[in-house]
Amino acid sequence: MSSTTTTTPATMSDRDREDMIRANMPLVGHLVREMLGRVPAHVNRDDLTSAGLAALVTAARAFDVERGIPFHRFAAARIRGALLDELRGLDWASRSVRSRARQTDVARQHLTATLGRTPTLAELAAHLGLPVAEISSVEDDVQRAVVLSLHGFTTGSADDMVTEPTMGPEDLLVHRERIGYLHNAIDALPERLRTVITRYFLNDEPMSVIAAELDVTESRISQLRAEALMLLKDGLNTHLDPDQVTGASRPDGCVARRRATYFAQIGTKGTLTSRLARTSPQGLPVAA
Known part of the structure; x- marks a missing residue:
């Protein structure tokens, strides 16, 4: 049923509500597709669709036409909230992942300072006393958490990765500045x-x-990719959220000095004006 119906909640029949749900089921599909375009490929479409459909039913039951809000707008807000709740339940960057990320990063920095180069997985495994297969699993988990963190420049929440499609003027400026910093960090x-x-x-x-x-x-490309993503994350956080920066195991070591130089270079790659003029790099989405 169209959202312009004059039926009041008190007289709206179950059939009317069922018709309203059926008419707006494509809205669920649209919002799920929109969200899938902003999250990694491993997110299950069916799980999101089920959560969205349940939210649509709940919205139809709670809808009050006397408020003057079109049903599709009312339902869209409920559906987006349910999809975010579903994403939060995935717990992509759990405490254990963050802990293993810190341990692996500290070990890599220590070996890099000792060897004068980036260590291999076998060397990392030997240093940590873990099987190579487990180190590989840690690398995969860490990389996924880091890639996700680039959406909001923090490790974790779904709110950082998927936001409402409309932003106020202040939020829009902050968002555009982050995009500019991401370009500068890559450069x-x-x-x-x-x-x-x-x-x-x-x-x-x-x-x-x-x-x-x-x-x-x-394997070497995978190592370089993980190293670059860690640098990007800490480089962005140095300028945007310093509390999230991973501390160096040896603050006075050559690795720490190289990191500090890189962080400083990010700031010299652009100005506020140039950052606001940049667009989101394809493939490395920023919260939009």
């Missing part, structure tokens, strides 16, 4: 890391192709 990366990030995320090139052209293994 300031060391050449090899910038190449991996640009070609893998922005140009959507397979890891095997990047590895072949750089004459390294796919």
Whole structure:
């Protein structure tokens, strides 16, 4: 039934509400597709659809035409809230993931300072006393959490990744500045890391192709990608949310100095005016 119906809640029949639900089921599909475009591919469409349909039914039961709000707008707010609740339940960046991320990062920094290069997975595993397979699993979990964090520049919440489609003027300016900082952070990366990030995320090139052209293994590309994402995260947070920056294990070491130099370079890559003029890099979405 159209949202312009003159039936009041007191007289609206169950059949009327059922018709209203059926007429607005495509709205659920639209909002689910919109959200799937902003979250990683492993998010299950059916789970989101079920949550959205349940919210549509609840909205139909609670709808009051006397408020003067069209039903599709009323239902859309309820559906988006239910989808966010569903995303929160996935717990992508749990405490254990964050803890393992810190342990792995500290170990990598220590070995990098000792060896003068980025350690291999086998060296990381030996240093941590863990099987190589478990280190690989940690790397995958950490990378997923870091990729998700780029949506809101913090590790974790679904609210950071999926926001309401409309923003006020102040929120819009902050959002555009973040996009600009992301561009600056990518531009300031060391050449090899910038190449991996640009070609893998922005140009959507397979890891095997990047590895072949750089004459390294796919495992090495995966390591460089994880290293670059950690740098991006901490680089962005240095300027946007300093409390989220991962502390260096050796503040006076060469690794800490290189990180500090990189963080400083991000700030010199642009001005407020130039950052506000940038658009979101394809492949590395920012909360929109």
